[in-house]
Each structure stands twice: as C-alpha cells, then as structure tokens.
Amino acid sequence: xxxxxxxxxTAFLSLAACTKKNANEIVVGQFGSxxxxxxxxxxxxxxxxxxxxxxxxxxxxxxxxxxxxxTMDNQGKAEEAAAVVTRLIEQEKIVALLGEVASSxxxxxxxxxxxxxxxxxTPSSTNPKVTEVGDYVxxxxxxxxxxxxxxxxxxxxxxxxxxxxxxxxMKSDYSVGLADFFKQKYVELGGTIVAEQTYQSGDVDFKxxxxxxxxxxxxxxxxxGYYTEVGLIARQVRELGIKAIMMGGDGWDSSKLSxxxxxxxxxxxxxxxxxxxxxxxxxxxxMNKFKARYNKTPDGLSAMxxxxxxxxxxxxxxAKEITPKAIxxxxxxxxxFQAATGKITIDEKRxxxxxxxxxxxxxxxxxYVTTINP
Numbered sequence: 287x288x289x290x291x292x293x294x295x296t297a298f299l300s301l302a303a304c305t306k307k308n309a310n311e312i313v314v315g316q317f318g319s320x321x322x323x324x325x326x327x328x329x330x331x332x333x334x335x336x337x338x339x340x341x342x343x344x345x346x347x348x349x350x351x352x353x354x355x356x357t358m359d360n361q362g363k364a365e366e367a368a369a370v371v372t373r374l375i376e377q378e379k380i381v382a383l384l385g386e387v388a389s390s391x392x393x394x395x396x397x398x399x400x401x402x403x404x405x406x407x408t409p410s411s412t413n414p415k416v417t418e419v420g421d422y423v424x425x426x427x428x429x430x431x432x433x434x435x436x437x438x439x440x441x442x443x444x445x446x447x448x449x450x451x452x453x454x455x456m457k458s459d460y461s462v463g464l465a466d467f468f469k470q471k472y473v474e475l476g477g478t479i480v481a482e483q484t485y486q487s488g489d490v491d492f493k494x495x496x497x498x499x500x501x502x503x504x505x506x507x508x509x510x511g512y513y514t515e516v517g518l519i520a521r522q523v524r525e526l527g528i529k530a531i532m533m534g535g536d537g538w539d540s541s542k543l544s545x546x547x548x549x550x551x552x553x554x555x556x557x558x559x560x561x562x563x564x565x566x567x568x569x570x571x572x573m574n575k576f577k578a579r580y581n582k583t584p585d586g587l588s589a590m591x592x593x594x595x596x597x598x599x600x601x602x603x604x605a606k607e608i609t610p611k612a613i614x615x616x617x618x619x620x621x622x623f624q625a626a627t628g629k630i631t632i633d634e635k636r637x638x639x640x641x642x643x644x645x646x647x648x649x650x651x652x653x654y655v656t657t658i659n660p
Contacts, residue, residue: 308379311354312347312608314339314598315374317385317395322362323488323514326540327387327587331409332357333580334591335384341575342599348608353599356380364394371395375402381610382407382602384594387587388512389413389460396423405614407598409590410536410559413459417636422610424617424636426594426625427559428660430460430535434467436557436642436658437508437533442475444644444656445531445555447506451481451499453519455511458487464510464535480504485515492519496526504530512537517546524550531555539586544650554647559586560627561643561654572626586627593625 318328343352356378358370374380383399383406386392392411399406400420410427417423441447455461480502483495507530532554562583576584601616620632631639645652
C-alpha cells in the first residue's frame with residue numbers, strides 16, 4: 287500500500303495540474319485529410335483555421351481564455367473521420383468541431399457530433415445531406431443545388447454549350463449529388479445531356495468511359511470530382527482528342543490540379559467559394575495576412591477554413607457561457623457576418639446563403655471569370 291501512495295499522489299497532482307491548465311483554455315477540435323489523396327484539402331483548411339484562431343488568441347481570446355485547437359488526421363477515409371471525431375469528443379473534451387471538406391467524411395462524422403450535442407461546422411462540405419443530420423451541424427459554404435445551378439447557367443449562358451456529358455465519381459456523395467443538380471438545371475435551361483459515365487475514387491484509367499463520351503461528341507464535359515482524379519481525367523481527355531470544354535466544382539481547388547493535369551486542364555472552368563483576385567476589403571485583408579504568415583496565396587479551402595473558424599469564434603464571444611449548447615444557439619443566429627469569402631447568413635437549415643464565383647484554370651493560377659448570386 288505504501289509503495290502505491292507516491293504513484294497515486296503523482297497521478298492526482300498531474301490531474302490537478304491538467305485541470306488547472308485546462309480551466310484557462312477552450313478546446314476546439316478539427317478533423318481533416320492531412321494525408322491521403324486529398325491531403326491539400328486538409329492542409330489548406332488547417333492553415334486558414336490556425337490563422338483565425340491565432341488572431342483571436344492574440345487579441346485576448348474568448349473572455350480571457352485562449353482557444354486550444356486539437357487537429358486529427360482522418361487520412362481521407364470516412365471510417366477514420368468517425369473514429370477521430372469520437373476521440374476528439376470523448377478524450378479531448380472539445381466544445382465545438384470544425385471539419386470536414388469532403389461531404390462523405392462530414393456525413394460520417396455528423397451523426398456522432400449530433401448524438402453528443404457538439405456543434406460542428408463544416409467549412410466546405412456542399413452536399414445538402416450534411417446539415418440535414420441535425421440541429422448541431424452547420425456549414426459556412428454554399429450547397430450543391432446552388433453550385434450545380436451556377437455551372438449549369440454558366441455552361442448555357444456564358445459558354446453557349448448545347449450538348450454536355452457528365453463523368454461522376456460514384457463513391458463520392460459530393461460528386462453524385464453535384465452531378466444530379468447540374469443535370470437537372472442544365473436540362474431545364476434547354477441543354478442536352480448526351481452521355482453519363484462513372485468512375486470510382488482511386489481509379490487511374492478512364493479511357494473506356496471517355497471513349498464512350500467521345501462517341502457522343504459533346505461540347506462540354508462536367509466532372510464534379512476531386513483534383514487527383516480530375517487531373518488524370520483531363521490528361522486522358524486530351525490524349526483521346528476530345529475537344530469538349532471541361533467544367534467542375536470546388537473539389538478542383540488545389541495547386542495539385544495543374545501539377546497532375548498539366549496543360550490538359552488549362553482553359554477549364556470550375557465553381558468556387560472565392561477568388562484570389564477579389565477586391566473585397568475583407569478578402570484582401572485575409573489574403574495579405576495569409577501571405578505574410580505562409581508566404582503563398584491562399585486557395586478557396588484556406589479561405590473557407592478561416593471563415594469557419596471566424597464564425598465559431600464570433601459565436602463563442604456572443605455565447606453567455608462556453609458550452610456546446612450555447613455555442614450552437616449563437617451559430618444559428620449568424621446573419622450578414624462579414625467573412626473573407628463574403629457575407630454569411632445561416633438559414634433555418636443551418637446552411638450559408640452566399641455567392642459563388644466561376645474561375646478558369648490557367649496553369650497554377652485560377653483566373654476570376656464571374657460571380658453568381660444565390
């Protein structure tokens with residue numbers, strides 16, 4: 287018994303010290319793809335989140351308490367997203383959760399956050415089903431019905447495309463949903479879908495699908511996937527002599543797109559959350575601070591990570607107490623909040639009402655083309 291006393295005392299003092307330390311911290315969790323085929327998504331988002339939180343802490347934190355960010359890597363896997371979110375809630379005792387970029391991984395995590403009553407804010411998961419999970423799940427990005435409409439209108443009105451083919455990733459909730467919404471609006475506007483083909487995340491050979499598409503001679507090819515496969519698809523599109531204009535969604539937004547796709551992606555278009563050419567004062571301020579810290583231009587996912595953290599910080603500052611319930615209630619009240627990507631209003635379904643932009647790929651640069659309002 288005597289031999290156990292020092293160990294017990296040590297454990298008690300460690301616990302007390304830990305409790306004392308944590309009393310001056312507000313623990314926020316983040317889950318993202320820091321490794322895997324979409325690692326730039328997680329890294330870009332994390333850089334934006336850290337910038338916002340460090341700014342808040344430098345300005346005094348939340349009522350004198352510093353925000354502690356605990357980030358866990360889900361490796362680009364839905365099952366791992368569920369596991370790390372469970373650990374963040376049960377072991378790290380977080381009061382709020384930021385993540386994920388990919389809708390499939392947000393859909394894996396959202397039921398856990400909802401079940402434990404931990405407010406979750408996804409920076410850029412656009413599938414409508416994510417926030418339908420429950421009243422603790424929010425997003426600061428537009429949703430796919432709008433994003434699909436944006437590109438359908440752009441294809442019809444700006445590019446004057448009459449015949450479009452669709453190539454979607456059947457393993458991705460994001461890709462499947464976005465393709466459906468694009469198709470619905472494009473047909474409604476008088477366009478014709480001449481071919482629909484599918485692939486799966488991780489595929490590297492798309493020539494069978496593209497050969498079928500080529501036989502239909504489309505003016506445009508809509509590929510609502512993620513940058514790794516899109517870059518490979520683009521190269522094979524041009525290798526097969528397909529002249530169609532390629533289009534996509536915000537899943538294209540990565541510096542890796544031009545590395546993988548090379549010249550083949552040049553001249554393609556995709557919808558996005560913001561443009562680095564924006565002259566909006568809030569966007570310019572964000573870009574300047576980001577460049578000063580990271581020595582590079584932020585992409586759309588960095589901007590969305592920054593905005594998600596800003597919205598959470600705003601809610602925590604307004605909350606009467608720092609509890610998940612109080613934070614959730616303040617998130618639901620967000621209206622005309624000025625963020626880097628524009629003004630954010632959270633609607634009754636916990637989605638953000640905001641603009642979208644269309645950009646054109648020109649090498650490593652995405653050139654602003656137009657803004658589409660909700």
